[in-house]
Amino acid sequence: QKEVEQDPGPLSVPEGAIVSLNCTYSNSAFQYFMWYRQYSRKGPELLMYTYSSGNKEDGRFTAQVDKSSKYISLFIRDSQPSDSATYLCAMSADYQLIWGAGTKLIIKP
Amino acid sequence: GAVVSQHPSWVICKSGTSVKIECRSLDFQATTMFWYRQFPKQSLMLMATSNEGSKATYEQGVEKDKFLINHASLTLSTLTVTSAHPEDSSFYICSAREDAGGGMGEQFFGPGTRLTVL
Numbered sequence: 001q002k003e004v005e006q007d008p009g010p011l012s013v014p015e016g017a018i019v020s021l022n023c024t025y026s027n028s029a030f031q032y033f034m035w036y037r038q039y040s041r042k043g044p045e046l047l048m049y050t051y052s053s054g055n056k057e058d059g060r061f062t063a064q065v066d067k068s069s070k071y072i073s074l075f076i077r078d079s080q081p082s083d084s085a086t087y088l089c090a091m092s093a094d095y096q097l098i099w100g101a102g103t104k105l106i107i108k109p
Numbered sequence: 110g111a112v113v114s115q116h117p118s119w120v121i122c123k124s125g126t127s128v129k130i131e132c133r134s135l136d137f138q139a140t141t142m143f144w145y146r147q148f149p150k151q152s153l154m155l156m157a158t159s160n161e162g163s164k165a166t167y168e169q170g171v172e173k174d175k176f177l178i179n180h181a182s183l184t185l186s187t188l189t190v191t192s193a194h195p196e197d198s199s200f201y202i203c204s205a206r207e208d209a210g211g212g213m214g215e216q217f218f219g220p221g222t223r224l225t226v227l
Contacts, residue, residue, distance in 0.1 A: 043218035
């Protein structure tokens with residue numbers, strides 16, 4: 001079993017829809033939870049960074065962490081075609097990031 | 110925000126040659142830099158962690174004699190793929206950590222270098 005599980009997709013939704021992306025994990029020592037966006041042939045770009053449990057909102061993006069269920073989510077409201085990318089979750093107990101496989105998201109105009 | 114650059118962005122080389130990739134933190138000092146490789150449609154795989162002025166720590170299964178890492182200054186790390194072969198063709202990404210006093214410093218990623226070995 002991988003430490004971090006993430007459905008690779010692709011996930012295809014119409015423009016304007018609310019998108020929900022998820023990761024589950026097995027290591028209860030993880031404290032830092034991140035979501036990265038990666039466009040094709042580019043390096044990852046940090047979207048959201050959360051320490052421990054709770055919610056964090058930034059514009060159209062909301063990150064949720066449920067440590068009791070070992071489950072994290074990223075919600076994208078009012079999705080745009082420019083949001084089409086691969087979204088990777090990453091988490092850490094110290095400084096080494098453990099990555100999910102990434103979910104390819106396609107927003108259809 | 111902090112910027113990390115990589116050079117070159119794309120390189121094609123013949124089998125058996127060596128290729129050097131540079132990773133620079135442009136506006137901050139990076140005590141720690143990380144090197145990842147990513148195959149198509151797969152996630153990032155950590156190859157090694159390098160701290161300025163000391164030897165890199167390689168992940169299990171990564172050949173240290175093949176992937177030479179040098180972190181000579183707080184703003185520059187290099188990855189040299191020695192005697193490259195077609196199976197080394199991949200997307201190589203570096204990241205740099207700006208330490209945040211004992212906690213986990215945020216990692217900033219470079220744009221990646223696409224290596225194609227013929």
